[in-house]
Amino acid sequence: EVQLVESGGGLIQPGGSLRLSCAASGFTVSSKYMSWVRQAPGKGLEWVSVIYSGGGTNYRDSVRGRFTISRDNSRNTVYLQMNSLRVEDTAVYYCVRDPWDYWGQGTLVTVSS
């Protein structure tokens, strides 16, 4: 059974850093594109970043240079390192398997002073 379990969210001050983790089971993360999608409180869905099966990465413009997506094949886990966090990064962050058929339960990141 495919499962995605996110962790690492929390309350952080503006300018701080957090690392989100997405532990996968039931498939191999290195065989799929894996994305992070976020949802600000009461708002819609916004794609953030992807790591391709070949290891390449892509980001939305507003996080490029601040966020880094990576994976650890031995742990079957995908990460999102978030630096220089801003208030507008506050959201629930979901880990998603391409072809968009499995989503994690989400982890809440709150950026506030």
Place this chain on the structure above:
Amino acid sequence: DVVMTQSPLSLPVTLGQPASISCRSSQSLVYSNGNTYLSWFQQRPGQSPRRLIYQVSNRDSGVPDRFSGSGSGTDFTLKISRVEAEDVGVYYCMQHTHWPITFGQGTRLEIK
């Protein structure tokens, strides 16, 4: 970026009645291989999104057949033939033909 525009944004429906949601893209979603990467998601209150439809009209496993998707190019529709109480939530269209991936604003379905 490709802009995805959904309408209506709020959809009150009587139980047992049909419902329809429109999604329009700012450019064609036909990929170079001929496929159209347009999906529909349902997000029930307090839950993660769940994919209902992929590549315009393919229903996911376990999705009731009262849900159907149609359309082509830049104009797409999600239809529910007879709304049930469990259908309450927000529905999103999403394109992944072009980077960055973009979503519609969401349509909130409620029972009248």
